Amino acid sequence: MFTVEIMITDFSVIEAKYGILLHQDIKDYYNQFWFYQIHGTVFVDGIEIVVELARVIPDQEISDLAANILKYYVGRDTTNIQFIPVGFSMKLFIVVNNDSGIVFLDDILANGRFLKLAHSLSILISNITP
Numbered sequence: 131m132f133t134v135e136i137m138i139t140d141f142s143v144i145e146a147k148y149g150i151l152l153h154q155d156i157k158d159y160y161n162q163f164w165f166y167q168i169h170g171t172v173f174v175d176g177i178e179i180v181v182e183l184a185r186v187i188p189d190q191e192i193s194d195l196a197a198n199i200l201k202y203y204v205g206r207d208t209t210n211i212q213f214i215p216v217g218f219s220m221k222l223f224i225v226v227n228n229d230s231g232i233v234f235l236d237d238i239l240a241n242g243r244f245l246k247l248a249h250s251l252s253i254l255i256s257n258i259t260p
Contacts (some may be wrong), residue, residue: 139191148199148211155231155251156214160191163255168217170258174247179235181224181247181258183217202236216251226251 139160141152168183184198195214202215202223213236217224223236224247233254234244248254 141192141195144192144196144199147196148208150211150228152214153226153228153231156216156226156228159216159251160186160195164188168255168258170260172247172254172257172259174245179219179245179247181217181219181254183224183255184215 139157141157141160145151163186166185166187169181171178171180173179184194187194198215199211202213202225203211212228213223213225213234214228215223215225216233219235225234225236225244226232227234231250232246233248233251235247237243237245248257
């Protein structure tokens, strides 16, 4: 007989540090998937977009998430953290709206415009083609 240990990441340190409660999709992403890279393309309104999602490595997910949040919010207001970075596309951040769970491409070069990529992280992942 063998036992299976299920590791659940505790996000309370990050939530306390930034004064937020992470959207359940973000928690599920870090608790349900372990990978070094998810890379591929998605099509949005007929446009092909190359995406690379943040790696999820056991025992590194908290530090990686914290580092990505810091990178995203450099030079931005951190008093209201609404978007959580989960990847990149051509040096632009892929972010999850922490209130709704909707995934966007943040074109910070175009005055903070957002392109909706998917209604959720799980839908985005299922739409990625290698």
